[in-house]
Amino acid sequence: MAKLNCEISEHLQVALRERSKATGESIDRIVSNALARALEMPVHTLFQISTSGALVEGIYEKAVSSSLLLNYGDFGIGTFDNLDGEMVVLDGAIYQVRSNGTVTNIQDDTGTPFAVVVRFVADQDETIAKASSFEDLRSLCDKYRDSANLFYAVRVDGHFDHIHTRAMKATLDGLPLAQAAAIQPEFDFHDIDGTLVGIWAPEYSRSLNIAGYHFHFLSDDRTQGGHLLECSGKNLRVRVERLADFHLSLPESEEFLRADLTKDPSKDLAYAEQAHKKGDA
Ligand SMILES: [Zn+2]
Structure with a gap:
């Protein structure tokens, strides 16, 4: 410096x-x-509100307001107060995908307990000829990461044959994430144009963030979306930004100050992030 x-x-x-x-x-x-x-000059900073560990412990109340988030980035993912849906930040606008499937462009000050945003400036701009599954897409995106120890923002645009998402249902503050995530409506979209907004976080960041890829989807017409569980598509434009600067903003609420955040949240997160079969608790 x-x-x-x-x-x-x-x-x-x-x-x-x-x-x-x-x-x-x-x-x-x-x-x-x-x-x-x-x-x-681009500033490759990842700006994060609160930690995934706090979310796992049920700290879902507002840490910052959504309008403040846009001061730090125009691209990212997160959730809203009381886990009321999935947040997609795309091209400087904030969208809320709720559990009833509706998508709203958030104009007023809505609170967020957890979010990750960047000012998206791609270092790489490539095309993926075919991704037959989400797993396939993840391994194809791996080619554009030159390290397992930095953060990356990943934007995928195009026509998707299939998209499978979920959207968290608003829950009570204090209910652990694994329980809150047991009730999460899922959605299937076919032949749809849209964008995957993603963050890749390193394994060592797992008590703060969600290790690996985390994508939220938003359709071009801004009417469908959610936390990505499965996808397939052809001729997808993929842009990647390498992030070597990390800014973490911690809540100062009584609840956060007193929470026990010593546990490893990755198991509960893995459960909350994946698709659930009917009857799963
Ligand atoms: Zn998500």
């Missing part, structure tokens, strides 16, 4: 301090981001 020494006006300095106080961002970061934007 280099040090910058320069003179700025007093009112700029006051504004800078006020922004830092309001958002909790350091002055270094605000100046770096502003400079990067002015100089048209």
